[in-house]
Amino acid sequence: MCGIVGAIAKRNVVPILIEGLKRLEYRGYDSAGVAVLNGTLQRVRSTGRVAELEKMAASQGVSGDLGIAHTRWATHGVPSERNAHPHVSGGISVVHNGIIENHEAMRQKLRALGYEFLSDTDTEVIAHLVHSHVKTGRGLFEAVRQATSELVGAYAIAVLNEKDKTHLVVARHGAPLLLGVGEGELFAASDASALVQVTQKIIYLEDGDCAELTLDGAKIFDDKGNATNRAVHVSQLTPDAVELGSYRHYMQKEIFEQPMAVANTLEMVTSAQTLSANLFGVEAENILSQINQMLILACGTSYHAGVVARYWLEGIAGVPCNVEIASEYRYRDSVPDPRCLVITISQSGETADTLAALQYAKSLGHKHSLSICNVPESALLRASDLRFLTRAGPEIGVASTKAFTTQLAALALLTLAVAKLKGRLTAEREAQLLKELRHLPSALTTVLHVEPQVKMWAEKFTNMQHALFLGRGIHWPIAMEGALKLKEISYIHAEAYAAGELKHGPLALVDKTMPVVAIAPNDALLEKLKSNLQEVRARGGELHVLADQDTRIMPAEGLHVIRMPDHAGMLSPILHTIPLQLLAYHAALERGNDVDKPRNLAKSVTVE
Ligand code: M6R
Numbered sequence: 001m002c003g004i005v006g007a008i009a010k011r012n013v014v015p016i017l018i019e020g021l022k023r024l025e026y027r028g029y030d031s032a033g034v035a036v037l038n039g040t041l042q043r044v045r046s047t048g049r050v051a052e053l054e055k056m057a058a059s060q061g062v063s064g065d066l067g068i069a070h071t072r073w074a075t076h077g078v079p080s081e082r083n084a085h086p087h088v089s090g091g092i093s094v095v096h097n098g099i100i101e102n103h104e105a106m107r108q109k110l111r112a113l114g115y116e117f118l119s120d121t122d123t124e125v126i127a128h129l130v131h132s133h134v135k136t137g138r139g140l141f142e143a144v145r146q147a148t149s150e151l152v153g154a155y156a157i158a159v160l161n162e163k164d165k166t167h168l169v170v171a172r173h174g175a176p177l178l179l180g181v182g183e184g185e186l187f188a189a190s191d192a193s194a195l196v197q198v199t200q201k202i203i204y205l206e207d208g209d210c211a212e213l214t215l216d217g218a219k220i221f222d223d224k225g226n227a228t229n230r231a232v233h234v235s236q237l238t239p240d241a242v243e244l245g246s247y248r249h250y251m252q253k254e255i256f257e258q259p260m261a262v263a264n265t266l267e268m269v270t271s272a273q274t275l276s277a278n279l280f281g282v283e284a285e286n287i288l289s290q291i292n293q294m295l296i297l298a299c300g301t302s303y304h305a306g307v308v309a310r311y312w313l314e315g316i317a318g319v320p321c322n323v324e325i326a327s328e329y330r331y332r333d334s335v336p337d338p339r340c341l342v343i344t345i346s347q348s349g350e351t352a353d354t355l356a357a358l359q360y361a362k363s364l365g366h367k368h369s370l371s372i373c374n375v376p377e378s379a380l381l382r383a384s385d386l387r388f389l390t391r392a393g394p395e396i397g398v399a400s401t402k403a404f405t406t407q408l409a410a411l412a413l414l415t416l417a418v419a420k421l422k423g424r425l426t427a428e429r430e431a432q433l434l435k436e437l438r439h440l441p442s443a444l445t446t447v448l449h450v451e452p453q454v455k456m457w458a459e460k461f462t463n464m465q466h467a468l469f470l471g472r473g474i475h476w477p478i479a480m481e482g483a484l485k486l487k488e489i490s491y492i493h494a495e496a497y498a499a500g501e502l503k504h505g506p507l508a509l510v511d512k513t514m515p516v517v518a519i520a521p522n523d524a525l526l527e528k529l530k531s532n533l534q535e536v537r538a539r540g541g542e543l544h545v546l547a548d549q550d551t552r553i554m555p556a557e558g559l560h561v562i563r564m565p566d567h568a569g570m571l572s573p574i575l576h577t578i579p580l581q582l583l584a585y586h587a588a589l590e591r592g593n594d595v596d597k598p599r600n601l602a603k604s605v606t607v608e
Contacts, residue, residue, distance in 0.1 A: 002085075002097035002606075003027040003071045004177070005194050006158035008168050008213050009185035014062055016187070017069035020194035021050045023242055026250075026396045026596070026603040027097075027190060028073025031084035035093040036064030041162040043093065045084035049597075066165055068158040070095035073602040076103070077120030087119060089127035091162030092134060096123040097190055098154035098175040098606065106150070126151065130159055141212045144169045145225070148210065154352070154606065158188050171210040175606055176350050176379065179203040179211065179218055181232060186213040191375070192235045193242045193394050200235045204377045233377070242394050249595045251397035251489070255581050256448060261402040262574075263441040264391035265409045270438055274430060277417040280370060281386040287368050289421045291341040294321040295366070297329055297357040298345040299605070301400040301484060302407060306345050307477035308573050309411035316570070317419035326357035327608070336364040344371045345411075347395055347403035348604040349378020356608075358383055372410045374403050388414070397596045398603045399489050401581050404481065405444070408574045412437060436571055446565055447578045453562045454579050457544050458586030461492060461515055468506065468541075469496040469580075470518040470532065472525040478573045479519055482580030489598045490587040499532035510541040517583070519576050522548040522567040533559075546579055548572075 003024025007013035017034050025032075032053040033045035042062045046053040050071060070085035076099075077083035086093045100106070103122035106129060111117070115128040126147060133143035140161045148155070154174030170177060170188045180187035180195035180202055188211075189195050192202050205211065208223025209230070222228045247253035254261075263270070268279055277285040294313055296306035306323040313321040326344070330353065342361045346354045349371070358369060358380065371384035374392050381387045390406035416433055419425040425433075461467060467486060471479030476498040483494035497506050499518065510516065516536050520529055530553070536543055537558060544560045547553040548567045555561045568575050588595045 002073050003190045003194065004068070004095045004097050004156060004158055004188070005190075006068045006095075006168050006170060006188035006213070007185070008066045008215060009182070010065055010215065012063040013065055013067045014057055016198055017067050018050060018054045018057065019197050020189055021053070021069050021071045023193045023196070024190055025050055025071050026398060028071055028602040029597050030074045030079035031072045031081070032070065033084045033086050033095075034062065034067060034069040035086040035088070035160065036062060036067030037160060037162060037165050038064035041088070041091060041093060043086060043088060045081050047079055047081055047084065066160060066168060068093060068095045068160055068168070075099055076122045083119045083121050085123060087121065087124045087127040089115065089124070089131035090134070092127050092131040092159060093162070094123060094127040094130065094157055094159050096126055097156045100125055100151050100155065101153035102151065122153075126155070126157060134161065140164055140167065140169050141210070144171055145210050145221075148173065156190060166214055168213045169210065170205070170213065172205050173207055177205050179205065179213070184215060186215075186218055188213065192237050196235070196237050196239050196242060200237070202233045202235045203230045204233065205230065207379075237394065242396065249397065249585075251399050251401060251585055251595050254395055254397050254401045255578070255585065257393065258402045258405050258578065259441040259444040259448075261392040261406050262409050262444060264393070265406040266413070266437055266440065267391070269413065269434055272434070275413065275416050275420060275434065277421055279413060279417065280388050284386050284417070285421065287341065287386060288418055290339060291368060292319070292339045293337060294319055294341045294343055295361065296321065296323040296343045296345065297326045297354060297361065299326050299351055299353050301404050301481060302345040302347060302354070304477045304481040304484070305404055305407040305411060306343070307480070308408055308474055309415065311474040312412065312415040312570065313418065316415050316424065317422055318424050319418055319422065326351070327353040330357040330360045334364065336361070336366050338365060338367045340366055340368070342366045342369045344369070344380055344384065345373075345407055346371070346380050347374045347400055347407075349373040349375040349380035350604050350606050352606050352608055355379055355383065372407055374406065396603075398598055398601050399485055399584065405574050405577055409437070409440065412571065433570065436569060440571055440574065443565060443568060443571070443575055444578065447575050450562050450564075450579050451582050454582040455586045457560065458583055458590055461490070461583070461587045462590040464492055464513065464515055466509070466514050467492055467494040468509065468514055468516045469494060470499040470502065470516060470529075471496070472499045472529050473523065474573050475519040475521060475576060478576050478580065479517070481577060482517060482583065485581055485584035486587060488601065489584050489593060489595055490591055491593065491599070492587060499529050502532055502535060507535060507539065510536055510539045512540045512542060514541060515544060516541045517544045517580070518546070520545050520547045520551055520553055521564070521572045521576065522551050523572065526551055546576055
C-alpha cells in the first residue's frame with residue numbers, strides 16, 4: 001500500500017510529484033506529504049487528501065528541482081500529520097512503501113545512539129538509520145545500501161539528503177518501484193501511472209536493486225552490489241487511460257469499460273477458430289498436459305474469480321481443483337503434488353498474501369505455477385512459469401470491477417485450453433464456446449442497460465443496515481462478490497450464502513428490514529433456488545431477483561425482478577456480476593460515500 005514518487009530535474013518538480021501522488025492515491029489516502037530541496041529542505045504534510053496537500057504546497061510557495069512525495073495507507077501509527085511521510089532525520093528525508101519488521105529492535109538501537117523518534121511509524125527508523133551512516137562519512141548511496149542491509153521486511157524507498165542536491169537514492173525489496181526516464185530528468189514511482197504525464201520510458205527495478213538518480217542518468221546496483229543494466233520499456237499507458245473523462249467516478253467508468261476490457265482480454269481468440277494453450281506461455285501446452293490437479297490461491301475479489309473457475313475447471317475440463325484464500329493457505333500445512341498447477345489470481349500482482357502463498361507453495365514442492373494478473377511486469381507475473389495478462393487497463397477505483405470480469409474471461413480461456421488438452425472438448429463444442437466468448441462483450445453491453453432498474457433497488461437499500469445475497473452453484477461466488485462490493489463501498493453489512501444453506505441458520509435473520517438479493521439464472525438449480533426464495537417470502541423477506549428471461553419468476557408484492565438476457569450458459573456468472581456492481585455503486589452514491597476511496601481500504605494490499 002502507500003504510493004511513492006521521486007523526481008530530479010532542472011525545473012520545479014512539485015507539480016510532477018503532486019500529479020503523481022494523485023494518480024497513486026488509489027494505493028492509500030490516509031495522509032500525503034512532499035519534501036523538496038530548494039536551498040534547504042521544504043516539507044509539507046497533510047492528513048487530508050492529495051488535493052489538500054497541493055493547496056498547502058501552493059500557499060507555502062514550495063518548489064524545488066529535487067523531491068520525494070508519498071500517499072499513505074496507515075499501518076504503524078494512526079493517520080496524522082506526525083505519522084505522514086516524508087520522515088526526516090537531520091538532513092535525510094525518506095518516503096517508504098512496505099513494512100519494516102525489525103523496526104522495534106532498530107528503534108532501540110537508534111535510541112541508544114541518541115536518536116529521538118517523533119512518529120509511531122516503522123519508516124522513521126529508516127530515516128535515522130540512513131542518517132547514522134551518513135554521519136560516519138558515507139555518501140547517501142552507500143548509507144542507503146548499508147541501512148537496507150540492516151532492515152528486515154519489505155520496502156520501496158526514495159531518499160534525499162539536504163546537503164547533496166545532485167542526487168536521489170531509491171531502493172526496493174518486496175515492494176514495487178520503477179524509474180521513469182525523461183529528457184535530462186529522472187523519476188521514480190510505485191507504478192507507471194504516476195509518471196504517465198512526464199514519460200512513457202520505464203525501467204522496472206528488480207528486488208534488491210538500489211539506484212542513484214542524477215541529472216546524468218541512473219546507476220543501478222543489484223542485490224549483490226554489482227552495477228547492472230535494466231531494460232527500458234515503453235509503457236502502453238496513455239494519460240487518458242487514467243483520466244475520468246465524462247464519468248463521475250472511476251468505479252463507474254470501470255464498470256462501463258467492461259465490454260471493452262473483456263474484448264481486449266479475449267483479443268487473441270476473437271479471430272481464431274481454435275484455441276491454443278500457448279496463450280498462457282510458450283511452455284503452457286507441455287505443462288498443462290502434465291498436470292492432474294489445480295490449486296488456486298488469491299484474495300478478495302480475485303478469490304471469488306477463483307471459486308467460479310473451480311466450477312468450470314472441474315465441470316468442463318474434468319480437472320480436480322481447490323481454491324484457497326492466500327492468507328490462510330500460506331500458514332497451514334498442506335500436501336504438495338508435483339503434478340498440481342498452482343494458479344494465482346491478482347489484479348495488482350503485488351498482493352503480499354498472494355505472493356507469499358505462491359512462494360510457500362513452491363517451497364513445499366509444487367513445481368508448476370500460472371499467474372493471471374492485470375499489471376505487466378508485476379512481481380506475481382515474474383514469479384510464475386506461466387502467465388496471462390488480463391487487459392482490463394488501469395483499475396483505479398478501490399472496488400474491483402473490470403479486473404474481476406477480465407479474470408473470469410481469462411479463466412474461461414484456461415478452462416477451454418485444459419479441456420482441449422485433456423480430450424474433453426470436441427471441435428464442435430470448442431467452436432460453440434469460442435463463439436459465446438466472442439459474443440461476451442456485446443452481451444455485457446446489453447446487461448449494462450439494467451442500470452436504471454438497479455438504481456431503484458439501490459435507493460431502497462440506502463436506509464438498510466444489512467443485506468443477504470443468495471446464489472446456487474457457480475452463481476454462489478457471484479453472490480459473494482455482490483456482498484463484498486456492497487459492504488466495501490456502501491458500508492451496508494452484507495453476507496452471501498449458497499441458497500441451500502439458508503434454512504441451516506441464516507433464515508433466522510430474515511425479516512422485512514433485511515433485503516435479499518438472489519441470482520436466478522435458468523440453469524439446472526433454478527427450481528431448487530425457487531424453493532429457497534419461497535422460504536424467504538414466507539418470512540416476510542423482501543426479494544430482489546436477477547432472473548433470466550425464461551425463469552417464470554414474476555414480480556409480485558415483496559418480489560422485485562430484473563430480467564437478465566437469455567441464459568448465457570457457461571458465461572452466465574460474468575453477466576450476473578454487472579447488476580451487483582451497479583447496485584453497490586448506486587447504494588454507495590445514495591449514502592454519500594466516497595465511492596472510489598472507501599474508508600479504511602487501499603487498492604494494493606502489500607502488507608499481510
Ligand atoms: O490485487 P489483488 O487482486 O490481488 O487484490 C486482492 C483484493 O485485495 C481485492 O480483490 C479486493 O478484495 C478488492 N478491492 C475488492 O473490490
